[in-house]
Structure formats: structure tokens, C-alpha cells
Amino acid sequence: MTRPARVIVDVAAIVENFKVVQKKAPHARIMAIVKADGYGHGVVRVAKALAGRTDSFGVASLEEAITLREAGINEPIVLLEGPFEASELREIIAYQLDSVIHSEHQLAWFAGVAEKLSVWIKVDSGMHRLGFAPPEIPKVVALLQAGSHSIRFMTHLASAHHPNDRSVGEQVATFHCAIDSYNSETSIANSSAVLSWPTVQAQWVRPGLMLYGVSPFEASVGSDHGLQPVMTVASQLISVREVASGSGVGYGRGYICPTPMRVGVVAFGYGDGYPRNATTGTPIVVAGVRTQVIGQASMDMLTVDLRPIPHAAVGDPVVLWGRELPVEEIARHAATIPYELLCRVRMRARYVEFRK
Ligand SMILES: Cc1ncc(COP(=O)(O)O)c(C=O)c1O
Structure with missing residues (x-):
């Protein structure tokens, strides 16, 4: 007898949870977050379930992105932390990946590339983890546009999982103030914002945990939000x-x-x-x-x-x-x-x- 420990993945539930995202954010495009091996569910398995439905996938590393491309995933794939080394630009081009740019060193790498790439400029609106401070944005945009890269803007919320947290509104205002003069697409919301901060959705939403049927809030479980555990x-x-x-x-x-x-x-x-x-x-x-x-x-x-x-x-x-x-x-x-x-x-x- 083999050891009986098993992880059972309900593939249909991923699709049902995705439909909940669509219902909650009917006007937004969806970047399905499948980093960390699809939150432990198997990145290829999750991506195949959502291929043809989602507008893009978000991953944390080039390895995850290449795994998806080699499994036949054709949707845009976004490297949420961008490249870790300049040499990764080669694969970003070869595998047609989109990338977040969050720091000066990455900016220099992208500025030196001849190909036109699709990038998400990460704005630090108050979480102070990744991203450019708002005053740096004009310089970042100018450098990337000089390289004729296509740009979008993204920020991440520190406390959307806390209902009524004042910092959410403050971050959103800071983000808009930094980027509203550009005519580019934007993304703010993770699962907790999709579920409980509808005003925060922007053109793109980036759900992770809710796709797997799990609540991002301390006081509830997935089924309270119409989600099914995967x-x-x-x-x-x-x-x-x-x-x-x-x-x-x-x-x-x-x-x-x-x-x-x-x-x-x-x-x-x-x-x-x-x-x-x-x-x-x-x-x-x-x-x-x-x-x-x-x-x-x-x-x-x-x-x-x-x-x-x-x-x-x-x-x-x-x-x-x-x-x-x-x-x-x-x-x-x-x-x-x-x-x-x-x-x-x-x-x-x-x-x-x-x-x-
Ligand atoms: C940049 C970014 N966007 C979206 C997500 C998805 O967040 P959640 O799983 O809370 O929906 C994450 C996850 O940590 C993230 O780092």
C-alpha cells in the first residue's frame, strides 16, 4: 500500500470561483494569480482550468512563466516581481512575457532593450514593499516610453483584508494621483478588494486566494462569499x-x-x-x-x-x-x-x- 496522504484538487471549483470574480468585477479584466505553484494547487493544472477564460496570469518567477508557456498556455503572463537578473530579459522576450518593473535596477535593464515590451509599472502607494514612489513616476514613464515599451500601472494594497481600513482609501488616492495624467490601464485589487472594495477595481483585478475558494478575511470562510474550496x-x-x-x-x-x-x-x-x-x-x-x-x-x-x-x-x-x-x-x-x-x-x- 502506498502512503495515503493526498491533495485532491477540484478543478471545476476553480472555474466556479473564477465566475464569482467575474460577477464581482463585471467591468474589469482579470489577471489570475497562480504564483507559488498555483497557491499549492499545481500551476499548470490551475492555468489550464482558466485558459480561454482569464485575460492573463500572474506568476512570481520566470521558471513559473516558462512552465506555463511550455504547457501550452498562450494568454499573457505577468512576472509580478519582474526579472531578478538582467539576463532574464532574453527569456522575457523569447517567451513573450509581460513584466512588472518595481525598481531602478530593472528600469535600467528595460531601458536598454530594443524590443517593445509590455510592462506594468509598480507604484508604491503606501505598502512600502515594492514599487516606485509617486514622485519618481514621470521619470520612469519617460524612460520606458523612450524605449517605446507599452506601459500600465499597478499597485498593491496592504490592508484590503481589513474591512473599513482607512489606509485602503489613502493608497487608492495616492495611486490615482500618481498616474491619472497618463492614459494607461491600471490594476489595484487583490481578492479582498474584489470581494469587499468594489470602488477599487480599476481596469484589471488580480485575484489569487478567492480562485482557490478561500476567504481572505479573518472572520469568514469561502462559502460565505459564494466560493467553493478547491x-x-x-x-x-x-x-x-x-x-x-x-x-x-x-x-x-x-x-x-x-x-x-x-x-x-x-x-x-x-x-x-x-x-x-x-x-x-x-x-x-x-x-x-x-x-x-x-x-x-x-x-x-x-x-x-x-x-x-x-x-x-x-x-x-x-x-x-x-x-x-x-x-x-x-x-x-x-x-x-x-x-x-x-x-x-x-x-x-x-x-x-x-x-x-
Ligand atoms: C501583486 C499581487 N497581486 C495580487 C495578489 C493576489 O492576492 P490574493 O491572493 O490576496 O488575491 C498577490 C498575492 O500576494 C500579489 O502579490
Whole structure:
């Protein structure tokens, strides 16, 4: 028997979630964000599901872009952090990629290129991560237009996932003030802005997390926004045992049994991407019944409370997150965000496609 840990990807749900983006941003063009291996879902799988529907794809590296081109993806592909070295310009040209330009050193590389390229100038409207400060924009535009590159403008919001955060309006105003004198297309909104800041949408939206059926907000889950979870992480019970009252379970005896009880061992651990700090009390579904993780996950296994499932047996299915158990809930228990859980699970998982 092969190890039963699996990531099940509901391909049809990606398309359904994309339709939610279209409904929320009916006048915008869509750049589907598929970086980090499609948020852990498989970049080619996600891109193929959206090819012919989305207006472009956003990735974080040349390698991801080339993977998509070699898989037959013909839509525009945007390098969201631009090139990391001057030598990447060759591939940007060869693979007909679009690029963000966020810094002086990249500007110099693009200014020296004879080919006409399609670039997104990143404006730092207040997040202070990437982008040119507003006063630098005229110089950046002049240099790129001298090279007859076609330009668009993009900025990224720091706090759109916080409803009513004042900084969102401030960033949007700063962005518009910097670029409104140019007659170029613009993009601002990520998933949280698409879902809750409709006035922020601009000509392009850049949804990531919502395509995967997950809520970007702390207080909700994807289904509250009409989204369907795409990833289900599943495994099986590989051991069931009776443990005496007062006995400790797992490393550091992280859980002391309050009564005599049945404990299950699941073939899934932090080596598969389960968060190690999701300890006792974190929900998990065993044989269709919700119960709790007990103690601390080890590299390949975690332990579960089988008291609510007296009939549980070796081989029974376990869902760590997915359709029956929102990843948002697991993230809350692990004091992290669902983005991290989705991206991390790809390390050694076996993927299975569903509803392709
Ligand atoms: C520049 C940029 N745009 C869009 C996104 C998509 O964000 P989200 O997954 O929150 O929709 C990201 C993700 O981090 C990003 O870095």
C-alpha cells in the first residue's frame, strides 16, 4: 500500500470561483494569480482550468512563466516581481512575457532593450514593499516610453483584508494621483478588494486566494462569499489504539488522556505541510465525523481523538481540510493564514484531480 496522504484538487471549483470574480468585477479584466505553484494547487493544472477564460496570469518567477508557456498556455503572463537578473530579459522576450518593473535596477535593464515590451509599472502607494514612489513616476514613464515599451500601472494594497481600513482609501488616492495624467490601464485589487472594495477595481483585478475558494478575511470562510474550496487534503487512519487514562500521547506527551480512550494515528504530519502548532482542539474529520487533533503533529503523523467515532478503524478516510472542513478554520487554530497552508502542502504531496 502506498502512503495515503493526498491533495485532491477540484478543478471545476476553480472555474466556479473564477465566475464569482467575474460577477464581482463585471467591468474589469482579470489577471489570475497562480504564483507559488498555483497557491499549492499545481500551476499548470490551475492555468489550464482558466485558459480561454482569464485575460492573463500572474506568476512570481520566470521558471513559473516558462512552465506555463511550455504547457501550452498562450494568454499573457505577468512576472509580478519582474526579472531578478538582467539576463532574464532574453527569456522575457523569447517567451513573450509581460513584466512588472518595481525598481531602478530593472528600469535600467528595460531601458536598454530594443524590443517593445509590455510592462506594468509598480507604484508604491503606501505598502512600502515594492514599487516606485509617486514622485519618481514621470521619470520612469519617460524612460520606458523612450524605449517605446507599452506601459500600465499597478499597485498593491496592504490592508484590503481589513474591512473599513482607512489606509485602503489613502493608497487608492495616492495611486490615482500618481498616474491619472497618463492614459494607461491600471490594476489595484487583490481578492479582498474584489470581494469587499468594489470602488477599487480599476481596469484589471488580480485575484489569487478567492480562485482557490478561500476567504481572505479573518472572520469568514469561502462559502460565505459564494466560493467553493478547491483543495481537499486527505489521508487515512493507519493505527487505532486504546490508551489508558492519564497516559500521554505523542512527542512530549503533548496530550494527556482524561479518560481511557481510543486514539487514531493519521498518515499526515508537518513534513506534508500540516502546521505543527495546530495542536489539541484543531478540528479534523475522521470517517465523515468531526473530531479533534490531540497533542502535536510529528513529521509524518498526527494523532486524533476517536471518542466521537467508536467504529473508527484502520484505513478510514481522514480530511485535514477541504470541502468538509474549511482551511480558514485550520489556519485560525494554527495562528497563521490559509495562504500559508495551501502553499506549504505541495512539498511531498500526491495530487489527485477531481471534476476535471
Ligand atoms: C501583486 C499581487 N497581486 C495580487 C495578489 C493576489 O492576492 P490574493 O491572493 O490576496 O488575491 C498577490 C498575492 O500576494 C500579489 O502579490
